[in-house]
Structure formats: C-alpha cells, structure tokens
Amino acid sequence: MFLEVKNIVKSFHNEAVVRDLNFSLDAHKTLSILGKSGCGKTTMLKIVAGLENADAGTISLGGKNIDNVKPGKRNVVYLYQEDLLFPHLNIFENIAFGLRIKKFPEKEIVEKVNAMVESLELNGQETKMPHQLSGGQRQRVSFGRAIITSPSLLLLDEPFGSLDAGTRQRMQEFFKSLTAKYQITSLFVTHDLKEAILMGDEIAFMQSGRLKVYKDKTDFINDPVTGVQNEIGFWENLIPGKVERETLRK
Amino acid sequence: MLFFVLIGVVPFCAAFIYALLYSFGMVGVLNTGFTLAFWKSVFASGEVLGSFGYSAVVAAISVLLSVSIAMWVALKFTRELNKRFLSFIIYLPLAIPGIVAAFFTFQLFSKAGFFSRIAYSFGWITKVRFFPDLVNDQLSIGIMLTFITVVMPFFVLLFLNVYKNERVEELSKLAFSLGANSSQVTWKVTIPIILRKTWTLIALYFIFLLGAYEVPLILGQESPQMLSVLIIRELNQYDLSKISEGYVVAVIYTIVVSLAAIALFSRKKMTLNEI
Numbered sequence: 001m002f003l004e005v006k007n008i009v010k011s012f013h014n015e016a017v018v019r020d021l022n023f024s025l026d027a028h029k030t031l032s033i034l035g036k037s038g039c040g041k042t043t044m045l046k047i048v049a050g051l052e053n054a055d056a057g058t059i060s061l062g063g064k065n066i067d068n069v070k071p072g073k074r075n076v077v078y079l080y081q082e083d084l085l086f087p088h089l090n091i092f093e094n095i096a097f098g099l100r101i102k103k104f105p106e107k108e109i110v111e112k113v114n115a116m117v118e119s120l121e122l123n124g125q126e127t128k129m130p131h132q133l134s135g136g137q138r139q140r141v142s143f144g145r146a147i148i149t150s151p152s153l154l155l156l157d158e159p160f161g162s163l164d165a166g167t168r169q170r171m172q173e174f175f176k177s178l179t180a181k182y183q184i185t186s187l188f189v190t191h192d193l194k195e196a197i198l199m200g201d202e203i204a205f206m207q208s209g210r211l212k213v214y215k216d217k218t219d220f221i222n223d224p225v226t227g228v229q230n231e232i233g234f235w236e237n238l239i240p241g242k243v244e245r246e247t248l249r250k
Numbered sequence: 251m252l253f254f255v256l257i258g259v260v261p262f263c264a265a266f267i268y269a270l271l272y273s274f275g276m277v278g279v280l281n282t283g284f285t286l287a288f289w290k291s292v293f294a295s296g297e298v299l300g301s302f303g304y305s306a307v308v309a310a311i312s313v314l315l316s317v318s319i320a321m322w323v324a325l326k327f328t329r330e331l332n333k334r335f336l337s338f339i340i341y342l343p344l345a346i347p348g349i350v351a352a353f354f355t356f357q358l359f360s361k362a363g364f365f366s367r368i369a370y371s372f373g374w375i376t377k378v379r380f381f382p383d384l385v386n387d388q389l390s391i392g393i394m395l396t397f398i399t400v401v402m403p404f405f406v407l408l409f410l411n412v413y414k415n416e417r418v419e420e421l422s423k424l425a426f427s428l429g430a431n432s433s434q435v436t437w438k439v440t441i442p443i444i445l446r447k448t449w450t451l452i453a454l455y456f457i458f459l460l461g462a463y464e465v466p467l468i469l470g471q472e473s474p475q476m477l478s479v480l481i482i483r484e485l486n487q488y489d490l491s492k493i494s495e496g497y498v499v500a501v502i503y504t505i506v507v508s509l510a511a512i513a514l515f516s517r518k519k520m521t522l523n524e525i
Contacts, residue, residue: 016455049427051423051426051427059295070426071423071427072427072428072429072430072431073429075429077428078423078424078427079424080424083423084421085418086418086421086425086443087441087443088442088443088446089447097425097428097438098428099430100427100438101428101429101430101434101438102429124350145428149428149429162285162367199272207463
C-alpha cells in the first residue's frame with residue numbers, strides 16, 4: 001500500500017481526539033472520510049501532514065516511515081477549508097510558489113504554471129490578485145498551487161465547505177477530473193454525505209476519533225451509523241403522494 | 251462632511267495661506283509688500299536643506315529600527331504577547347507622552363544620568379566626561395532611542411493584529427506544507443504579508459517623526475536641528491524680520507509632507523479601485 005497509517009493516537013489535555021487510527025490507501029486513489037465537526041478529522045489530517053505530532057503510532061508513505069520527517073520534507077500538502085491564497089502574490093505567483101521554493105529554473109516554472117493555469121481554466125487571470133477572484137476560482141488556484149508541486153499525498157480538509165451549492169457541485173466534478181489527470185493520491189475529508197460518496201474511490205466514516213474504512217460504497221450505505229439510511233428515509237417521506245397515503249391511513 | 255471641512259480643512263487652509271503670505275512679506279509687522287527675499291535667504295543659508303536631510307535620516311533610522319525590532323518581537327513571541335499581562339505591558343509605553351519619554355532618556359543616558367552613575371560606581375569610567383555622549387549628541391542617539399521606545403510597541407501591536415487577521419499562522423503552515431523552510435516562510439510569506447498591510451502606517455509614522463518637536467528639542471544638538479525645532483526657533487526670534495523666514499520653512503515643510511501624504515493615499519485609493 002502507498003499510504004499506511006498504523007495505531008495513531010492523539011490526545012489534547014487528556015481528551016482522546018484520535019483513537020487507534022488504522023488505514024491504508026493505494027497510490028492514485030482518493031479516500032473520502034465522512035465525519036461530523038469535532039470528530040477528529042482535522043487532527044488526523046494534520047498528523048499525516050506532520051503539522052501535529054501523534055502520541056503513538058506510525059505513518060509510512062511510499063514504503064518509507066515519515067514519522068520524523070518535517071512537514072516541508074514529506075511532500076504531503078495539506079489544504080485548509082478556506083482557499084488560503086497568499087494575499088501578497090498574484091495568481092501566477094501563488095501557483096508558482098512551491099516551484100520557486102524548490103528553486104526550479106525560471107523557464108520550467110513559466111511552462112508548468114501556464115500549463116496548470118490552462119488545466120484550471122483560469123486563462124487571463126494570472127496577473128490578478130486573490131481578492132479579485134470568485135470563491136470557486138480561488139479554490140481552483142489553491143488546488144493548482146498544491147498539485148503543481150507533484151505531492152505524494154494531498155490532504156483536503158472540507159475544501160468545498162465555504163462554497164455555494166452550485167459552485168460546490170462544479171468543483172467536485174473539477175477536482176475528480178484534476179486528480180485523474182495528475183494521478184493524485186488524496187485523503188478527502190468532508191461532513192457532507194453526498195460529497196463523501198461522490199469523491200472517494202474508497203470511503204470511511206469517523207466518529208469520536210475512531211475511523212472505520214468500508215469495503216465498498218454499498219457497505220457504507222447499508223451501515224446505519226453513516227446516516228445514509230436516515231437520509232434515504234427523509235427523502236422518501238418528502239414524496240407528497242406517499243405522505244398523503246400515510247396521512248389517510250392514520 | 252461639512253463638519254469635517256469646518257473643523258479640519260478650513261483652519262488648516264487658513265493657517266497655510268497666512269504662512270504663505272507671511273513668507274512672501276505680504277503680512278507681518280515689519281513687512282512692506284511682496285518679496286522673494288525671505289525665500290532666497292532661506293535657500294541661500296542651506297540650513298533648511300541640512301535640517302530636512304538630518305530630520306529625514308533620524309526619522310528613517312528610527313522607523314527602520316522600530317519596525318525591525320517590532321517585527322522580530324512580534325514573530326518571536328507571538329503566543330506570549332497574546333497573554334493578558336504581556337499585552338498590557340506592551341500597551342504601557344503608548345500612554346507615555348513624547349516629552350516624558352525624552353526626560354526619561356535624559357535622566358538615564360546623560361553624562362550625569364543613571365547609567366553614567368552606575369558606570370562610575372562599577373569603576374568602568376573614572377570621570378563623568380568619559381561616559382559616551384548619548385543625549386544632545388552628534389549622532390542623535392538619544393533622539394532615536396526615544397523615538398524607538400515610543401514607536402516600537404505600537405508596531406508590535408499592529409503586527410500582532412495583522413498576523414492574526416491575515417491568518418499568517420495558517421499561511422505559514424501551508425507554506426511549510428508546500429516545501430518551504432523556516433527562513434523562506436519568514437522572508438517570502440510572513441514579512442511580506444505584514445508589511446503589505448502596514449506600509450501606509452509605517453510611512454505615516456515616518457512623516458510624524460519628521461515633524462516631531464519635544465523629543466529633538468530636549469535631546470537634540472544645536473546644529474543641525476530637526477525641522478520643527480528650527481521652525482519654532484525662527485518664529486520666536488527677537489529679530490522680527492527673521493519670522494518670515496520661519497514661515498518659509500514652515501511652508502516648505504507643509505508642502506513636502508502634504509505631497510507625501512497625497513502620494514500615499516492616492517496609491518491606496520488606486521489599490522481600492524483595482525478591487
């Protein structure tokens with residue numbers, strides 16, 4: 001397996017936030033993780049990114065243990081819920097940031113960034129500043145900035161949480177095509193049931209710091225704790241005919 | 251708007267026009283009519299240009315050191331400074347008027363001051379005259395030390411505020427995640443973001459220090475003098491004909507500062523228009 005997370009435990013002030021975390025993921029796949037706010041999703045991602053230290057457990061990436069590797073050397077990019085573009089850099093420079101840091105030649109930077117701008121469908125926006133773009137455009141720049149550095153693993157912490165429903169749907173489709181094109185391995189955290197099912201090649205559910213990875217989506221849908229059955233029941237109850245029939249029966 | 255014009259613009263314009271007329275000899279007790287003599291005299295003496303250059307250098311070094319020290323303190327002790335007690339301590343110097351700060355500096359660093367006495371007690375100096383000139387000195391160390399003491403805490407608070415509001419901590423973590431090291435995060439992310447948000451205030455502080463009066467009056471030397479001290483000296487001369495020259499300096503200073511302020515704010519407006 002490309003990513004292997006074993007027995008990770010993390011507590012803050014004696015309160016266990018992540019309990020015995022175990023999962024693995026193949027290269028070029030997306031594991032979507034569903035969970036309510038405060039269930040430990042963000043802490044889990046930050047531990048994998050190296051931004052938080054685990055109390056116990058090991059993480060290996062591409063067959064190498066990365067427990068003691070600094071965040072900047074892991075080649076793992078963590079994306080926050082907000083786009084968090086660098087406000088002092090224009091769109092071109094935001095996307096080029098990771099390449100400039102790694103001291104790529106100027107010609108290569110220009111070629112790669114232009115190609116990425118094309119993929120992100122942001123032609124003509126390169127010289128604009130982040131505040132001049134819409135929420136969806138900024139989020140695309142954020143993806144492009146991460147993907148251009150060819151990360152081994154991309155960690156997405158509810159990346160579409162701040163977008164409206166329409167933009168969110170377009171961004172989901174866009175992200176799917178982008179990860180396929182650039183063969184990205186990613187962990188996609190969300191609290192949206194539909195999004196979790198749509199985005200992941202594999203799917204997991206996190207509750208009170210414990211993560212359960214499902215064999216397949218059917219298994220996930222049939223498990224009552226995931227809330228899928230409740231959701232199906234809710235929509236069935238909203239069908240007017242059925243509601244009226246039930247009312248008459250009463 | 252009308253209130254602002256009546257309170258802010260009208261008195262300023264009236265004072266400026268009065269100073270302008272005085273500088274051309276059109277008003278004033280001994281003046282007899284329009285003349286360029288006072289302007290020629292001021293430019294011929296070279297004292298104004300010297301004072302301008304001297305004031306600009308002192309203000310620039312003070313602002314540069316204040317900003318640098320404040321940036322270091324704000325970034326090094328971000329978490330500590332957000333604690334109640336330390337944030338109270340850092341607010342304290344802002345409540346000290348410039349004149350009081352100047353007196354403190356004088357009491358501490360003059361040849362008969364606190365540190366001179368300590369140096370003597372420890373045997374580091376055998377005579378008072380061996381204590382270095384730190385007030386009323388050629389290098390204006392006393393003035394700059396006082397400016398830094400008064401201004402630096404303000405910049406610390408400003409930078410801490412921008413650090414929080416601009417989410418610099420999260421952006422720094424993101425930069426780490428993209429492969430940056432500590433030095434790259436500091437120089438390519440943290441400092442540029444903070445300076446981009448605060449450069450207007452830094453420039454305004456430079457203008458403020460350029461025209462400071464009490465501190466250079468107490469801690470400055472006889473020549474060259476900082477602009478405000480020079481202007482007041484000219485205006486208070488026994489030789490009434492010299493008063494017009496004082497107004498010439500005041501007019502030049504007002505024009506330079508106003509142009510600088512207009513340039514600053516028109517640039518700010520341009521950025522807002524781009525939005």
